[in-house]
Amino acid sequence: MAILTAAGGALILTVGVLALYHDLTGEVSAAITTELRIRADDVAHDVEVPGVVRARPVIAQVLTTTGETLFPPGAEPLLTAKEVAAATRHQLVVDGPIPGVGTHARLLARPVRTGRYGPVVVAAATTTEPLERARDRLRLILGVAGPALIATTALVAWLLARAALRPVRRMARDAATISLHERGRRLPEPPGRDEIAELGITLNQMLSRIEASIAHERAFIDDASHELRSPIAVARGELELAAQDLRDPVDLDAARAGVDSALEETNRLARITEDLLTLARVDAGQLPPGTAACDLLSAARAAADRLPGAAGIEVRGAPVTVQADPIWIDRIFTNLITNAAHYARHRILVEVTRRDGLAVLVVADDGPGFPDLLLPRAFDRFVRGDGGRGARGGTGLGLAIVASLAGALGGQARATNGPPLGGARVEVILPAAG
Amino acid sequence: MTQPEPSEASAAAGDARRVLVVDDDAKLATILVLALQRAGYDARAVESGDQALWAILTHQPDALVLDVVIPHPSGVEVCRHLRAHGWTGGIVMISARSNPDDRSTAIRAGADTFLAKPFGLTDLIAAVGTLLTDPPGPPGAAPPSR
Numbered sequence: 001m002a003i004l005t006a007a008g009g010a011l012i013l014t015v016g017v018l019a020l021y022h023d024l025t026g027e028v029s030a031a032i033t034t035e036l037r038i039r040a041d042d043v044a045h046d047v048e049v050p051g052v053v054r055a056r057p058v059i060a061q062v063l064t065t066t067g068e069t070l071f072p073p074g075a076e077p078l079l080t081a082k083e084v085a086a087a088t089r090h091q092l093v094v095d096g097p098i099p100g101v102g103t104h105a106r107l108l109a110r111p112v113r114t115g116r117y118g119p120v121v122v123a124a125a126t127t128t129e130p131l132e133r134a135r136d137r138l139r140l141i142l143g144v145a146g147p148a149l150i151a152t153t154a155l156v157a158w159l160l161a162r163a164a165l166r167p168v169r170r171m172a173r174d175a176a177t178i179s180l181h182e183r184g185r186r187l188p189e190p191p192g193r194d195e196i197a198e199l200g201i202t203l204n205q206m207l208s209r210i211e212a213s214i215a216h217e218r219a220f221i222d223d224a225s226h227e228l229r230s231p232i233a234v235a236r237g238e239l240e241l242a243a244q245d246l247r248d249p250v251d252l253d254a255a256r257a258g259v260d261s262a263l264e265e266t267n268r269l270a271r272i273t274e275d276l277l278t279l280a281r282v283d284a285g286q287l288p289p290g291t292a293a294c295d296l297l298s299a300a301r302a303a304a305d306r307l308p309g310a311a312g313i314e315v316r317g318a319p320v321t322v323q324a325d326p327i328w329i330d331r332i333f334t335n336l337i338t339n340a341a342h343y344a345r346h347r348i349l350v351e352v353t354r355r356d357g358l359a360v361l362v363v364a365d366d367g368p369g370f371p372d373l374l375l376p377r378a379f380d381r382f383v384r385g386d387g388g389r390g391a392r393g394g395t396g397l398g399l400a401i402v403a404s405l406a407g408a409l410g411g412q413a414r415a416t417n418g419p420p421l422g423g424a425r426v427e428v429i430l431p432a433a434g
Numbered sequence: 435m436t437q438p439e440p441s442e443a444s445a446a447a448g449d450a451r452r453v454l455v456v457d458d459d460a461k462l463a464t465i466l467v468l469a470l471q472r473a474g475y476d477a478r479a480v481e482s483g484d485q486a487l488w489a490i491l492t493h494q495p496d497a498l499v500l501d502v503v504i505p506h507p508s509g510v511e512v513c514r515h516l517r518a519h520g521w522t523g524g525i526v527m528i529s530a531r532s533n534p535d536d537r538s539t540a541i542r543a544g545a546d547t548f549l550a551k552p553f554g555l556t557d558l559i560a561a562v563g564t565l566l567t568d569p570p571g572p573p574g575a576a577p578p579s580r
Contacts (some may be wrong), residue, residue, distance in 0.1 A: 222532060226503060226530040229551045229552055230459055230530050233530065234459070236554070237469065240469070240554065244472065261461070265461075
């Protein structure tokens with residue numbers, strides 16, 4: 001970056017120096033031409049006045065259109081026949097050696113119509129030695145001082161750029177050593193409010209977000225590990241005790257009870273595993289695309305009918321269709337109704353309505369509702385309202401799956417307490433079809 | 435406080451070493467207590483750190499089987515508190531989490547040993563036995579039943 005800055009500065013200075021050289025020499029050259037033109041005009045005027053042709057300090061001639069010298073009479077023409085022919089049509093400027101003028105000279109010739117001699121060619125010539133000397137001097141100065149100036153400019157630009165980028169280098173050095181296992185470590189933020197300070201702040205904010213995400217993932221792994229290992233620990237313990245019960249003295253009833261308990265834990269482990277796999281598939285975007293038009297009211301009734309004690313579940317509303325895999329819709333209803341059944345005292349309400357082009361599913365119960373502290377985390381994984389980790393009611397993943405599926409289907413889930421039954425209320429909103 | 439009935443053998447032997455199991459997983463706690471009772475210990479279980487601290491005062495166990503993740507205070511906090519107040523009983527810390535820091539945290543808090551779930555009941559009995567040098571209950575007694 002510093003090298004680019006230095007190179008850019010050197011390039012700009014070089015272009016500037018060349019432009020200055022071109023401009024200066026061009027100005028001087030134009031001034032010479034202007035002077036010649038003025039003198040040519042003077043000569044043209046003097047041609048009308050007999051005996052007077054003033055040309056000092058410029059050498060001037062008046063020629064006929066055939067190339068003969070009118071003034072001064074008998075002088076060697078300054079122009080060749082070809083140049084005379086050109087000058088009868090337009091103004092002509094020629095640079096080069098001119099006899100009587102010098103090695104570096106400029107001649108200007110232009111056509112003039114006079115009263116006395118008719119059409120003539122007026123030529124004026126002057127030396128351009130001053131111009132050449134100026135050019136040489138400028139070339140010498142720029143040739144010697146220019147590179148030194150350009151090099152100095154490049155060096156200063158490089159040093160300034162390095163100084164300006166020092167905070168960025170420091171940030172890069174620290175960033176290379178930051179490990180995400182070092183919680184709370186951040187990059188040094190330069191003082192001030194410029195772009196580099198803003199970069200430091202932005203990078204530290206990004207580190208905070210990454211750290212939070214990693215902490216969230218670690219917490220999930222810890223929770224998942226606990227939830228998976230606990231039933232395994234219980235099943236193993238039960239089977240070890242049952243094995244003891246089958247040794248002398250044999251206690252078949254105790255052994256049988258132990259095996260039944262181990263089987264129950266194995267089933268629970270299977271449910272947790274299946275739920276985790278479902279969440280993993282949804283998170284990975286492996287949810288099958290909408291393959292069918294699902295009538296939510298029918299799906300709600302089917303899920304409610306499968307639940308033992310379905311008599312206490314009221315399903316009402318209007319047919320509303322969504323485009324989704326029927327398996328996932330059934331999973332949403334099953335999880336919501338199962339969760340409600342776990343807490344309801346007497347009643348569960350399942351309602352399906354359409355509102356503003358959206359399908360709205362509501363499952364409510366008359367139980368105690370979500371604990372206040374739990375409500376903001378109702379859809380988090382492994383969160384239970386029934387006593388936490390020790391309870392063996394659900395897997396703690398039912399509502400998390402509902403929220404993930406709703407999100408994958410383009411909708412969302414929301415949990416509240418209160419109406420219509422005074423207990424928990426979970427609402428799922430999905431895009432309606434048609 | 436949930437607990438299986440103390441075994442006849444351990445109850446009869448008044449000098450049976452007392453072990454307190456602290457785990458909010460009621461089913462697992464029951465299994466661990468039963469296994470300890472069959473090994474001749476006077477074992478009972480509680481579900482939380484608060485209950486554990488109270489039970490230590492009232493029942494004066496010789497050793498704890500202490501889960502890391504329990505309702506307030508946590509197993510590590512209970513361990514740290516006990517050691518800070520000079521409690522010298524044996525502590526076997528148990529955990530079902532996959533956090534690799536749990537073992538070192540538990541040992542730094544004062545636990546004598548750490549077992550990761552799922553562990554074998556024989557491993558638990560061996561760990562408790564190592565901490566309690568006196569032999570467990572009288573030989574030949576019938577093992578406690580469920």
